[in-house]
Amino acid sequence: MSVRLVNITKEFADPEREGGKLVAVRDFDLEIQEGEFVTLLGPSGCGKTTTLRMIAGFEMPTTGEVWIGGKNVSNDPPNKRDTSMVFQSYAIFPHMSVEQNVGFGLELKGRPKAEITREVRQIMEVMGIADLAHRRPDQLSGGQQQRVALARAIVNRPSVLLFDEPLSNLDAKLREQMRVEIRRIQQTFKITSVYVTHDQSEAMTVSDRIVVMNKGQMMQVGSPFEIYSRPANQFVADFIGRVNLLSVTVEHLEQERNIARGADGSRYEAASAAPGVVEGRKALLMVRPESLSVESSTGAGPAAEDWMTFAQGIIDKAVYLGATVEYEIDAGYERPILAVSHDPVDAGFWHSGDRVILRFHPRAAHLLPFASE
Amino acid sequence: MTHGISKAAAELRRAARDPVLLGVILLVAGSLIVFVLYPLLSVGAASLDVGGGKTGLGVYRDVIRSAYLRKAFYNSLMMSTLTALVGTLIGFLFAFAVTRAKVPLSKFFNILAVIPIVSPPFIGALAIIMLFGNNGLITWNLLKIQNFPIYGFNGLFLAQVVTFFPVAYLTLKGVLESMNPVLEDAALDLGGSRWKVFMKVTLPLALPGIASSVLLLFVETLADFGNPLILAGSKFPILSVQAYLQIVGMYDLPKGAAISVLLLVPSLIFFYAQRALVNRRKYTTVTGKPQQSTTQIVSAGARITLFVFCLFVALVVGLIYFSIVVGAFAKVWGFDHHLTLDHFKFVFGVGFKAVRDTLMIAGIATPFAGLLGMVIAFLVVRVKFPGRKFVEGVSMLSFAVPGTVIGIGYILAFNHKPLALTGTLAILLLNFVFRYIPVGIESGKALLASIDPSIEEAAVNLGADSRTTFSKITLPMILPAFFSGLVFAFVRAMTAVSAAIFLVSSKWNLMTVHIMAQVESGNLGAAAAYSLLLVLIVAAAISLIRLALKSQYSKYGGAMLHF
Numbered sequence: 032m033s034v035r036l037v038n039i040t041k042e043f044a045d046p047e048r049e050g051g052k053l054v055a056v057r058d059f060d061l062e063i064q065e066g067e068f069v070t071l072l073g074p075s076g077c078g079k080t081t082t083l084r085m086i087a088g089f090e091m092p093t094t095g096e097v098w099i100g101g102k103n104v105s106n107d108p109p110n111k112r113d114t115s116m117v118f119q120s121y122a123i124f125p126h127m128s129v130e131q132n133v134g135f136g137l138e139l140k141g142r143p144k145a146e147i148t149r150e151v152r153q154i155m156e157v158m159g160i161a162d163l164a165h166r167r168p169d170q171l172s173g174g175q176q177q178r179v180a181l182a183r184a185i186v187n188r189p190s191v192l193l194f195d196e197p198l199s200n201l202d203a204k205l206r207e208q209m210r211v212e213i214r215r216i217q218q219t220f221k222i223t224s225v226y227v228t229h230d231q232s233e234a235m236t237v238s239d240r241i242v243v244m245n246k247g248q249m250m251q252v253g254s255p256f257e258i259y260s261r262p263a264n265q266f267v268a269d270f271i272g273r274v275n276l277l278s279v280t281v282e283h284l285e286q287e288r289n290i291a292r293g294a295d296g297s298r299y300e301a302a303s304a305a306p307g308v309v310e311g312r313k314a315l316l317m318v319r320p321e322s323l324s325v326e327s328s329t330g331a332g333p334a335a336e337d338w339m340t341f342a343q344g345i346i347d348k349a350v351y352l353g354a355t356v357e358y359e360i361d362a363g364y365e366r367p368i369l370a371v372s373h374d375p376v377d378a379g380f381w382h383s384g385d386r387v388i389l390r391f392h393p394r395a396a397h398l399l400p401f402a403s404e
Numbered sequence: 405m406t407h408g409i410s411k412a413a414a415e416l417r418r419a420a421r422d423p424v425l426l427g428v429i430l431l432v433a434g435s436l437i438v439f440v441l442y443p444l445l446s447v448g449a450a451s452l453d454v455g456g457g458k459t460g461l462g463v464y465r466d467v468i469r470s471a472y473l474r475k476a477f478y479n480s481l482m483m484s485t486l487t488a489l490v491g492t493l494i495g496f497l498f499a500f501a502v503t504r505a506k507v508p509l510s511k512f513f514n515i516l517a518v519i520p521i522v523s524p525p526f527i528g529a530l531a532i533i534m535l536f537g538n539n540g541l542i543t544w545n546l547l548k549i550q551n552f553p554i555y556g557f558n559g560l561f562l563a564q565v566v567t568f569f570p571v572a573y574l575t576l577k578g579v580l581e582s583m584n585p586v587l588e589d590a591a592l593d594l595g596g597s598r599w600k601v602f603m604k605v606t607l608p609l610a611l612p613g614i615a616s617s618v619l620l621l622f623v624e625t626l627a628d629f630g631n632p633l634i635l636a637g638s639k640f641p642i643l644s645v646q647a648y649l650q651i652v653g654m655y656d657l658p659k660g661a662a663i664s665v666l667l668l669v670p671s672l673i674f675f676y677a678q679r680a681l682v683n684r685r686k687y688t689t690v691t692g693k694p695q696q697s698t699t700q701i702v703s704a705g706a707r708i709t710l711f712v713f714c715l716f717v718a719l720v721v722g723l724i725y726f727s728i729v730v731g732a733f734a735k736v737w738g739f740d741h742h743l744t745l746d747h748f749k750f751v752f753g754v755g756f757k758a759v760r761d762t763l764m765i766a767g768i769a770t771p772f773a774g775l776l777g778m779v780i781a782f783l784v785v786r787v788k789f790p791g792r793k794f795v796e797g798v799s800m801l802s803f804a805v806p807g808t809v810i811g812i813g814y815i816l817a818f819n820h821k822p823l824a825l826t827g828t829l830a831i832l833l834l835n836f837v838f839r840y841i842p843v844g845i846e847s848g849k850a851l852l853a854s855i856d857p858s859i860e861e862a863a864v865n866l867g868a869d870s871r872t873t874f875s876k877i878t879l880p881m882i883l884p885a886f887f888s889g890l891v892f893a894f895v896r897a898m899t900a901v902s903a904a905i906f907l908v909s910s911k912w913n914l915m916t917v918h919i920m921a922q923v924e925s926g927n928l929g930a931a932a933a934y935s936l937l938l939v940l941i942v943a944a945a946i947s948l949i950r951l952a953l954k955s956q957y958s959k960y961g962g963a964m965l966h967f
Contacts, residue, residue, distance in 0.1 A: 087593055109592045110601075122590035126608045135604075136594035187594065 032100030032113075032190035032223055034063040034086060039095030041081055041247075055081040057247045059095070063225065068217055070226040070234040073244035074270070079227045080195055082244075086225060087193050088112045100190055115184035116193040119200065121176045123168040129179050130155075130164040136187040154186040157216070174205045181213065185220060192217065194226040198233060210236045231271045235259070243267045260319075260395075263305050265402045268317055275323065275368050277316040277341070281398065284310050289398055291316055300339060300393040307400035315399040320369040322395035325358060328386040341389040342368055346381045356380065360387060412790035425870040429789050432780060436798045438823075439838045443813025444805065447668075450661035450816050463662040476641035477666060480626055483557075483642065487564040488621035492614060494565065495572025498717060501710040503580040504606070505702040513714050516721050517573045520566065522942050524899040524916050526630025526923075527935050528563040531724035533634065534731050534928055539738025541727060555637030563631045566720060568624055572617040579613030588701050598703050606701075612681060619678035623671055627806030629902035630916075634923055643667045644808040644902065651812060651906070661816065664809040675804035728939075731932030738928075747933035755930070758918040759937065765829070765914070766897035769836035773893035776837060777844020778886050782878055784845070785852040786860065787870075803842040807902025810839060815906050827909035835907055836897045844889020851885045852878070887953060891946055898942050 036059055045053040056078040063069045071079035084090040085097060088109035096105045104112050115136070124132055134151045142150075155161045158178045163171065171179065177197065184192055194213070198206045214237045217224050228234055234241050235255040243250040243258060243266075251263040262268040265276065279291035279299060289304045291314060299316050308314045318341055328343055344362030358381060359367040370389060372381075381387055454462035467473050501507045502514055520528070536543045536554040543552035587609070591601040632642035643663060651660035702710070732748070734741045751759065783789070784796045802810065814835055818825035825831040863877045864870075879886065901916040908917050915938050922931035 089589060089593075109589070110595050110597060114593065116590065116593045118586050118590055120584065120586055122584065122586040124587060124591070124605060124609075126611075135591070135596075139591075139594055139596040139600060139604075183594070 033065050033098075034061075034191055034223060034225065035096075035098035036061045036082070036086070037096040037098065039082070039085065039092045039097070041078070041085060041090060042093045054247050056085070056092075059247075059249055061242060061249070061252065063223060065223055066221045068214070068224045068226065068237055068239045070228060070238040070241045071244055072228060072231060072234045072241050072270075073250075074229060076246075077244040078247040079229075079244050083116075083193055083195055083225060083227045086191065087114050087116050113190040114193055115187050115189035115191075116195060117180045117184050117197045119196045121180040121197075121200075123171075123176055123179055123183075125168050127168075128164070129160065129166050129168070129171070132168070132179055133183045133186055136183065140187075150186055154182045157219070158182045158185075173201050174209065177201060177205075177209055178212075181216065185216065185222070188220070188222070190223065192222045192224040194224065194228075196227055196229070198228070198230075206230075206233070213237055243270060245270075261303050261305065261397055262317070262399065264307070265315060265399055268399060273320050273369055275318050275320060275341070276399070277364075278401070279314055279316045279398075281308055281310050281312055281314045284308065288393075291398060297340065299341075299396065301396035301398045302394045303396075304398035305400060308398045309400075313401040315401055317397045317399055318391045318395055320357070321371040321373070322391055323368070323370040323389045324391065325360075325370050325372055325381055326388050326390055328388045338390045338392050341391045343386070343388045344368065346383050346385045346387055349381055349383055358387075360389060362389070415788050415790055418788070422870050425787065428779065429783060429787070429795075432776070432783065433791060433795055436795060436838070439834050440798050440802055443810060443817040444668075444801070446816040447661045447664050447809060447813045450657055450812075451665050453658045453661075455658075463658045464665075467659060467662050467666065472641060473646060473663065476643050476646045476663075479557075479636075479640055480643040480667070481670065483560060483564060483632075484622045484625040486561060487568055487625040488618045491565050491569040491621045491625075492572040492576075492617045494569040494717060495574075495617060496576050496610070496614060497710065497713055498569070498573045499576040499580050500606075501707075501714050503577055505707045505710050507707055507711040507714060509711075509714070513718060514577075516718050517570045519725065519939075520570045520721065521574070522895050522899075522946065523939050524630065524901065524919065524935060525567055525628060526563075526634055526901065526916075526920065527728060527939070528566040528724060529559070529631040529634035530919070530923060530928070530931055530935060531727045531731075532559050532563050533923070534727045534737055534932070535723065537738075541738070544738055555635060556640035559635040560632055560640065560642075563635055564625050564628065566724060567628070567631060568621050569717075571624060572621055575617045575620065576610065576613055579610050583609055585701070592701070598701065598706070601701065612684070616678055616681050619674050619681065623674045623678065623804065626667065626671055626674075627808070627902065629806075629808050629905070630920065633920065644806060647808050647812065648905065651815075657812075657816065660812055664806075664812050667806050668809050671806055671809075672804050679800075728932050728935050731928055732936045733933075734929060736929065737932070747929040748937075750930050751933045751937060755918060755934070758913045758915045758934075761912050762898060762915040762938075763941070765832050765836065765912070766894055769833050769840070769897050770890055770894040772833075773837045773840045773897075774844055774886055774890040777841040777889040777893075778848050778879060778882060779874075780841065781845045781848025781852055781882070781885070782874060785849050786857065786878070799845055800842050802839045807839070807900065807904075808906075810835065811903035811906030814903065826907075827911060829912050831907050832904065832912055832914075835903055836893070836900065839900075839903065840893040840896045841889070843892035844885065847885035847888050848882050851882045855881055887949060891949055894945055895942055898938060898945075 039056055039059040040054065041056040042052045042054050044051060059082060061069075071082055073079050081090055085092050088104070088107055088111070092105065096103055098104065099112065099114070124135065127135065130151055133155060134147045137147045137150060152161065155164060158181060160175060160178045160182060163175060163179070168176065168179070180197070197213070198209050201209060210233050217237075226234075226237060238255060240252060240254055241258045242252045245266050251258060251267045253261070258267060259271050262271065268274045268276070277293060277299070279293050281289070281291050283290040284304055287302050289301045291299045291301065293299065301316060304314070323341060324338065342360070342362040342364070344360040346358055347361045347367055348359040350357045354373070356372045358370045358372065360370060362368050368389060451463055452459040452461070454460040498513065498517055502510045507513070532554060533540070535541050536552055536559065538544065538551055540552065540554070543549045543554070583606070587605055588601055591605045592598070596604065627644065629644045629648065632645045633648070636642045636645055644667060647660045647663040647667060650656045650663060730741070731737050733743045733745070735744045735746070780795065780799050784792060814831060815826060817823070818831055825834070859881070860873055860877055863873045868876065899916060900914070901920060904914050905917050905920070908914055915934055919931045919934045919938075922928070922934065
C-alpha cells in the first residue's frame with residue numbers, strides 16, 4: 032500500500048538544548064507508491080530512524096499526518112498499523128524457537144494452527160532457513176538471525192515493511208549478500224518498503240528512490256542515479272561518494288549546456304545544474320573522481336575535442352587497489368583533487384611527483400548551488 | 405585422575421613461584437575453613453551428641469517426636485513459601501510499575517522500597533506491634549479492640565512481606581531493566597495487544613528472574629530471626645526462634661544444634677537451586693548499541709491501577725516508618741502520645757554503650773570484609789590454584805546458612821581452647837567479616853569477569869608482581885564492586901541480629917540486640933528511638949560513601965552502589 036507523510040515535524044523535550052527541545056524531523060513531506068522501495072539515508076542523528084518509527088507508530092508526530100493505504104493512521108498505536116519492522120538488533124524473542132518467532136505475528140492475529148505452520152514453513156523455505164526451525168535464537172549466527180527477523184516480518188504480508196539499519200550488525204561480506212537478498216524478497220512479494228541506513232552503497236543497491244536527510248530535514252529525493260550524479264546540494268554530493276568541487280561563477284544556464292568560469296577565467300561546461308544555481312552568481316562545479324581522466328601535461332591527450340581541463344597539478348599520492356588506482360593530485364587548491372583510474376594497464380600508471388592534467392567530459396559535470404556554510 | 409593431580413601440582417608450582425600470592429591463598433583458605441566450615445561442622449557434631457560421649461541420632465528422634473517442633477518446621481516452611489510468593493508478586497508489580505510503566509513518583513517509590521533493606525530486619529515487626537498490638541495505634545486507639553490477635557501468623561506474615569518484598573523488587577528491577585525494550589516493540593509491531601505482549605514476551609522473559617526471586621525470598625524468610633522472635637508468639641512456633649530458645653532458654657545445646665540442622669537443610673537446597681537458576685545461561689536480550697524505546701508499553705488504565713497499587717504499598721511502608729518515628733518521641737505509646745525526648749535520653753545515656761560498640765564493631769569489620777571480598781574474587785577469577793572451587797564454595801556458604809545456625813556454630817566452636825573467643829570483641833568481628841563477604845565477592849567476580857585479563861597481563865609484563873598488580877591495577881578497576889561490598893557489609897553489620905544475639909556479652913553489646921530486649925520488656929518507645937537512630941546512622945554512612953565516590957569517581961555516578 033502507499034504511504035504518505037504529510038508535513039511531519041517531530042520534537043523531543045530536551046532540557047539541555049536551547050528552547051528545551053530537539054527538533055528531530057522538520058517539515059517532512061513524502062509520498063511512497065505501492066510496491067516501491069524507498070530508503071532514508073543520512074548521517075546518524077539526521078532523523079531517519081525517528082521518521083521510520085513514526086510510520087510504525089512507535090513515535091507520534093508533533094504535527095503532521097501519517098497515511099497508510101489512503102487511511103490516516105496518525106493516532107493508531109503500532110499494533111493497529113499493518114506494518115512490520117526489521118529491527119537493527121533483530122529483536123528476536125530469546126525464549127522462543129525460530130519457528131515460534133516467525134509464527135508469532137500470525138499467532139497474535141489468531142490464525143488457525145495449521146495455517147500458521149504452513150505459512151511459516153513456506154516463508155522459511157523462501158528465506159533458506161527451513162532447517163533452523165527448531166533452533167533457539169542463541170544458536171544462530173548473525174546472518175541467520177537477520178533472516179529470521181526478515182521472515183518474521185514478511186510472513187504477516189504487511190502493507191508496509193520497515194527496516195531499521197538491518198545490516199549494521201553483520202560483517203562486510205554478509206552485508207553485501209543480504210542487501211541483494213532483501214531486494215529479491217521485496218521484489219518477490221512486492222511489499223512497499225521503507226529502509227533506513229547510513230551506508231550509501233547499501234541504499235544504492237536496494238532502493239527505487241533514496242531520501243537523503245540531514246539535521247531532520249529532507250535534502251533530496253530521487254533515484255540512485257539522480258542522487259549520485261545530480262545531487263541537489265553540496266551536502267548530498269559529499270555524503271554520497273567522494274567528490275571534487277571547484278568554485279565557479281555561472282555565466283549561462285541552458286538545458287544540457289551550462290557554462291561557468293573559474294576564478295582564473297577558464298571556461299567550464301556542465302550537462303546539468305541543480306535548482307538554486309543562478310546565472311551571474313557563484314556555484315560549485317562537481318566532477319566525481321572516476322569521471323576525471325588523468326593525462327600527461329606535456330603530450331596531447333587521447334580524448335576528443337569536447338573534453339575539458341578540470342585542473343593541472345602534481346601527483347601527491349598513488350594507491351594501487353588492483354581494479355583501480357586512486358590518485359591524490361595537488362592542484363594548488365585547499366583540498367587535493369581525487370581521481371580514480373580504471374584498468375590501469377590500459378590507462379598507464381602515474382607516480383608521485385608526476386605532472387598531470389585532469390580532464391572531464393561535460394556529461395559528467397554538474398553545477399551545485401554555492402553553500403556558504 | 406593422574407592428569408588432575410599433575411595439573412594441580414603444576415598450578416601449585418606456579419603459585420609457589422610467587423610467595424606472596426601463595427601466602428595469601430593459604431591464609432584465605434585456612435581462615436575460611438576455621439571461621440566458616442568448622443563452626444558448621446561443630447553444629448553437626450553437637451546435634452549427634454547423645455550424652456555420655458556417644459554419638460547417635462537420638463536428639464533428632466526427640467525433635468521429630470515433638471509435635472510442637474514438628475509444627476515449627478511446618479510453620480517455617482509455610483511462612484517462607486507464602487512470603488516468597490506474595491513478596492515476589494508485590495516486588496514484581498512494583499518493579500514493573502517503576503521500570504516499565506513509568507508511573508508518576510517512580511523515584512519516590514524506588515527510594516521507599518529500598519529503605520527497608522537498609523533498616524534492621526525486625527523494624528517491620530516492631531512497627532506492627534505499635535500499630536496492631538495490644539496498645540496498637542490502629543487496633544486500640546482507633547478501633548478500640550483489646551487483645552487483637554496480631555501475634556502468630558497474621559502479624560508475622562505482614563511483617564515478612566513488608567521486610568522482604570524490597571529484595572524481590574531490587575532483583576526484578578534489575579531483570580526488567582536489562583530486558584531489551586525493542587523486543588516488546590517488535591511484539592507490538594507484529595500486532596499484539598499490550599496485554600498479549602506482556603503475557604507472551606515480558607513475563608516469559610522475566611520468568612527466570614521471578615523464579616530466582618521466589619527462591620531467594622524463601623531462603624531469607626526461613627533464615628529470619630528478628631521478626632518471628634517478636635511476632636510469632638508461642639502458639640505459632642518458628643524454627644529459628646526455637647533453636648535460639650533451646651540454647652538460650654533451656655541450655656540444651658544438642659537439641660538447638662539439631663533444630664539448626666533441620667533449618668539448614670532446606671536453606672541450602674533452596675539456595676543452591678537459586679544459584680543454579682541464576683548461573684544458567686541467561687537470555688542476553690541486549691546486544692549491539694544501547695537500546696532505547698519511547699513506546700508506552702502499558703495502557704493508561706493499567707498504569708493508573710499500578711500507580712494506585714504502588715501508592716498503597718508506599719502507604720503501608722510509610723506507616724511503618726511513621727510509627728517508628730512517632731513512637732520514638734511519644735511518652736508512652738498507645739496511652740500518652742505527648743512528645744518527649746526521654747527515650748533518646750535513655751539511648752544516649754544508659755544505653756549509649758551499645759551504640760558505641762555497634763559503631764566500632766561495624767567500623768572495624770566493614771573494611772576487612774570489603775577487602776577480603778575483593779581478594780577472594782580476584783583469586784577465584786584470575787588465579788589458578790588447586791582448591792579454587794573449594795574457596796569459592798565455602799566463601800559463598802555464609803550467604804546460604806541462616807544466621808541462627810552460624811551463631812550456634814560460633815558458640816560451639818569457639819568456646820574452648822585453642823580458640824576460646826566467647827565474649828570477646830574478636831568473635832563478633834570474625835563473625836561479621838566472614839558472614840558479609842559474599843556481596844563483595846559476587847560483584848567483584850562479575851566485574852572482573854568483564855575486564856580483559858590482558859590488562860593485568862600487561863602490568864605483569866611490565867615487571868609488576870602479583871601484589872603490585874592487584875593493588876595498582878585490579879583493585880582500582882574493581883572499585884565499584886569494592887564499595888558495594890563495603891556498603892553491604894556495613895549495613896548488615898549494623899543491623900545484624902540472628903547470629904550476633906548468641907555472641908554478644910556484657911562487655912560487647914549491639915544496638916540490635918538491645919532493641920530486641922527493649923521490645924521484649926515492652927519498652928517500645930526506647931526500641932523505636934534506638935531503631936530510628938540506627939536507620940539514621942546507616943543512611944548517613946551510605947550517603948557519605950556515595951558522596952565520597954561521587955567527588956572522587958564521578959564517572960561511576962550512583963550506578964556504583966546497588967542501593
